[in-house]
Amino acid sequence: MQIDEQLVRNVVEQVLARLGGNGTLAPVGRGYQGRFGQFTAVDEAVAAAQEAFERLSRCTLADRKRVLDHIRRISREQCVELGTMEMEETRIGRLEHKIEKQRTVADTLGVEFLRSEVFSGDHGITVIEHAPFGVIGVITPVTHSLPTLTCNAIQMIAAGNTLVVNPHPGGRRVAAEGVRRYNEAIYRDLGIDNLICVITEPALETANAIFKHPDVALLSVTGGPGVAKVAMQQAKRALVAGPGNPPVVVDQTADLDRAARSIIFGAAYDNNLLCIAEKQVFVVEQVFDAMMAAMERAGAVRLTAAEIERLTPLAIHPPGNGHEHPMADKRFIGKDAAELARAVGRTVPAKTELLFGETEEANLFVAAEQMMPFLPFVRARDVDHAIEMAYRSEHGFRHTSIIHSRDVGNMTKMGKRMDTTIFVKNGSSLAGLGVGGEGYGSYSIAGLTGEGITTPLTYTRERRCTMVDNLRILGK
Numbered sequence: 001m002q003i004d005e006q007l008v009r010n011v012v013e014q015v016l017a018r019l020g021g022n023g024t025l026a027p028v029g030r031g032y033q034g035r036f037g038q039f040t041a042v043d044e045a046v047a048a049a050q051e052a053f054e055r056l057s058r059c060t061l062a063d064r065k066r067v068l069d070h071i072r073r074i075s076r077e078q079c080v081e082l083g084t085m086e087m088e089e090t091r092i093g094r095l096e097h098k099i100e101k102q103r104t105v106a107d108t109l110g111v112e113f114l115r116s117e118v119f120s121g122d123h124g125i126t127v128i129e130h131a132p133f134g135v136i137g138v139i140t141p142v143t144h145s146l147p148t149l150t151c152n153a154i155q156m157i158a159a160g161n162t163l164v165v166n167p168h169p170g171g172r173r174v175a176a177e178g179v180r181r182y183n184e185a186i187y188r189d190l191g192i193d194n195l196i197c198v199i200t201e202p203a204l205e206t207a208n209a210i211f212k213h214p215d216v217a218l219l220s221v222t223g224g225p226g227v228a229k230v231a232m233q234q235a236k237r238a239l240v241a242g243p244g245n246p247p248v249v250v251d252q253t254a255d256l257d258r259a260a261r262s263i264i265f266g267a268a269y270d271n272n273l274l275c276i277a278e279k280q281v282f283v284v285e286q287v288f289d290a291m292m293a294a295m296e297r298a299g300a301v302r303l304t305a306a307e308i309e310r311l312t313p314l315a316i317h318p319p320g321n322g323h324e325h326p327m328a329d330k331r332f333i334g335k336d337a338a339e340l341a342r343a344v345g346r347t348v349p350a351k352t353e354l355l356f357g358e359t360e361e362a363n364l365f366v367a368a369e370q371m372m373p374f375l376p377f378v379r380a381r382d383v384d385h386a387i388e389m390a391y392r393s394e395h396g397f398r399h400t401s402i403i404h405s406r407d408v409g410n411m412t413k414m415g416k417r418m419d420t421t422i423f424v425k426n427g428s429s430l431a432g433l434g435v436g437g438e439g440y441g442s443y444s445i446a447g448l449t450g451e452g453i454t455t456p457l458t459y460t461r462e463r464r465c466t467m468v469d470n471l472r473i474l475g476k
């Protein structure tokens with residue numbers, strides 16, 4: 001038998017793979033290499049992700065960075081193909097934005113965001129480091145299937161974790177294809193497979209099996225009210241990025257043209273699918289008509305009262321059937337503005353980005369997270385009235401709110417009252433995620449459980465290492 005360097009490397013690798021953390025022999029590899037993260041059974045997916053976690057734990061930070069470089073490169077270079085796949089499968093939103101989301105998610109913060117804290121004093125030095133949890137169970141929405149998965153994967157792997165994803169059934173194929181491409185590239189380069197595992201036939205049962213699996217250390221759930229509620233009831237820690245219904249207030253001091261451009265940009269992006277997107281607008285009486293005119297100047301199309309009356313019952317269902325708030329009709333979610341207009345017998349140019357119109361506060365569009373490009377505008381007596389209606393319409397989700405104003409007092413008043421995770425002043429909602437504003441982005445905004453806009457540090461647990469009376473090199 002010829003012994004060459006490669007053979008020795010392989011043997012060493014196999015022995016290392018079988019060594020558990022305490023030096024005992026772990027079970028022989030269960031043959032998940034080469035699956036590229038594709039699983040139908042939750043037990044197998046978790047076992048493969050656990051195996052991958054053990055391998056990742058033996059890697060350097062430079063290796064982790066290399067893993068992320070593959071995910072980033074594929075996201076950027078293949079954004080047109082993957083974005084198109086996402087559009088064709090989900091049939092909601094806008095193709096140009098599906099592609100843009102897939103390209104820009106590559107910039108999600110990774111290993112560079114990790115840091116340690118140090119306390120140095122008379123009694124020596126204490127270092128707080130951020131360690132991974134292990135295997136994270138992940139739920140992703142249909143509104144951004146592969147972008148959410150990619151964002152979660154970059155942040156979780158940066159922190160040293162691996163993940164098992166139950167995608168929304170409506171976006172499962174693009175999720176599985178992305179996972180296959182990422183894992184294959186990582187495996188070819190670093191010899192580790194299954195850092196990201198995906199359930200290729202996801203269902204409520206598989207989600208539940210992930211929630212309950214003893215080897216899943218943490219849950220990260222991004223979705224609407226139903227799944228958010230279920231996630232909060234689990235026996236293990238869950239980070240919940242739940243629904244939003246972001247209100248906008250426009251007061252009498254606002255730059256109305258700027259406000260109109262910002263509202264259209266945020267609300268029309270991907271046909272209003274973003275959880276942060278503007279969903280209803282409260283304008284003080286004094287500038288209401290001027291604001292409506294500014295919206296038209298900026299390119300939005302105004303519906304008449306009769307058209308809104310026809311659209312509302314078609315597009316929004318009242319609360320009931322277990323839903324606390326009005327719910328959007330699936331036939332209209334993420335559809336183009338021209339298609340919504342057509343439903344009420346109106347023909348508008350195909351490139352129309354947004355429809356809007358005046359409604360009462362009681363109109364169902366105000367309380368619903370419509371996820372379609374029609375925005376209700378409600379008259380307010382004054383800014384206090386506008387803020388109160390905005391507060392009611394947000395349902396205490398603590399997600400996102402926006403104000404257009406030049407009055408710092410009004411901004412402060414609204415910020416305090418809303419108490420949302422994201423509060424944008426004089427910009428589009430997207431500015432709150434770093435698009436046209438400062439700061440970083442994420443596809444999971446954990447408002448309900450308080451972690452906020454997730455980063456790699458969100459997916460870590462603190463470990464403290466204390467050196468007593470030594471290592472501090474400063475004098476007395």
Ligand code: NAD
Binds near residue numbers: 227243
């Ligand atoms: P959805 O709630 O229908 O589905 C989300 C995910 O949860 C899917 O994978 C789905 O299969 C799963 N799911 C649904 N009910 C479940 C249950 N009872 N048990 C286990 N799993 C369940 O939402 P969607 O239409 O896919 O996405 C849109 C929603 O997600 C909106 O409400 C939006 O605000 C929210 N969202 C929030 C954020 C955020 O960061 N906070 C980001 C994106 C989307």
